[in-house]
Amino acid sequence: MEFVSLTKTQHLAEIALDRPEKYNCFNRQMALELQTALDDCQEDEEVRAVYLTGTGKAFCSGQDLQEVTAEDAPSFSTILSEHFNPIIIRLRELEKPVVCAVNGVAAGAGANIALACDLTVAAESSSFIQAFCKIGLIPDSGGTFFLPRLVGWQRAAGMMLLGDPLPAKEAERIGMIYATYPDDSFAEESKALAQRLAAMPTKALAMTKRALNYSMFNNELEKQLAIEEQLQSTAGLTEDYQEGVRAFLEKRKPVFKGK
Template identity: 45%
Template sequence: MNYENITLTCDNGIARLTLNRPDKLNSFNEEMHAELRDALDGIQSGRIPARVLVLSGAGRAFCAGQDLADRAMQIKDGKLPDIGDIVERNYKQLIVRLQNLRVPTIAAVNGIAAGAGASVALACDLVIATQSASFLQAFSKIGLIPDTGGTWFLPQRVGMARAMGLALLADKLPAAKAAEWGLIWECVADAEFAARIDALAGQLASAPTKALVRTRQAMHAAPGHTLEQQLSFEGGFMRELGWSRDYAEGVQAFMEKRAPNFTGE
């Protein structure tokens, strides 16, 4: 598939997927969603030999959410668009793919992450933002609710009081405060951002991939389990990982007092 709204490269196990509509602040349209599904499916299938995915935005924004000028949002024959259908076809599919991806994910938030753009960032395993970046739940300003998993991610990350304030008041949240609140992993100086992303991507690309993904899955499953159920859930993953090549390599490297050479197997 020839991409016009995103770019995708993969080098040394690091896949870099960039939302590439800078003149529209990388807002989503139908074509971008189709390209994102194709790119993520390529990573999931192994056609793209990634060990980590870095998701970023071109230009001065990460993503401004849905492009309200997109053809899917237009009134046709006097009828308003079915936004629920758009959420089901596009945004649900995007979040599910990110959450189920076979490699760890990093959101590199270089500017404004608004609406669905903020939720897509929060769907990644690690969110790193520049000092000048910010997060915005703008839905209440146009009569909607936070979607793309926003009502799920926000209360889990920052608690109900802060989540409700962000959603109802639609105030910008600076990246530094987002890190302070625990919404994101880290806020770094703009000048240090690229180097920090490269370092984290390299670290995850050389890590035991299956263990990282199972960690994500176990943590997301925990709220729906009792402690006893979660202990059994962990046991199943530990059994699987205990038979993996990376576990054997990790133990051998520890015994030999050397750095492990993980392959993701």
């Protein structure tokens, strides 16, 4: 792949958006490569967690505007239905925890891809921008779905209608992201978080993610209770559950295998 890198170490898959000279903005090739990388992570049983970040100064500046203004430019319908929407669906359906490490500015679709991940962390100097209104567009890539649920209607509306940058520390304070880390230790601390997840009982984490999806997307309380019952029964049959109980009774640290 040319614009997305994928490396795997000790059950952790690291995906990096890699167009640093373009602030990691998406063209068609990069979007399709990210989809391929996420599919690879889903299919590889040795991968137990995913770490998504960007190279260079930015995480992702959204859509490459040179692509959409070219003579043979794809339509917005094509860009969303074939490029961005499949990425969002893959992030939510991936049966493994995804940590998004926002190393710099996350703007437009880049910001909303970050918000679709399971745990989003950011370097203290980074920021999030719902930049769509600056060029007469609406937020896409799931932004109008995830952002109001994370920060509430008024804050989401303000961010989308005004397009002002939101510093990472403020994003953490209002609950939009999980945590911020100092710039000089960001890579180390954010990757340690992903490695910690990769060493946990990831079958159960995948089912927790599935339950959160049901809760966020389409369930009332009684349906959610039924889903929890179903998933808990399945989790109780895993090897990791048996190891967790044994370790607790034997007063030792469990060794999970994601099975």
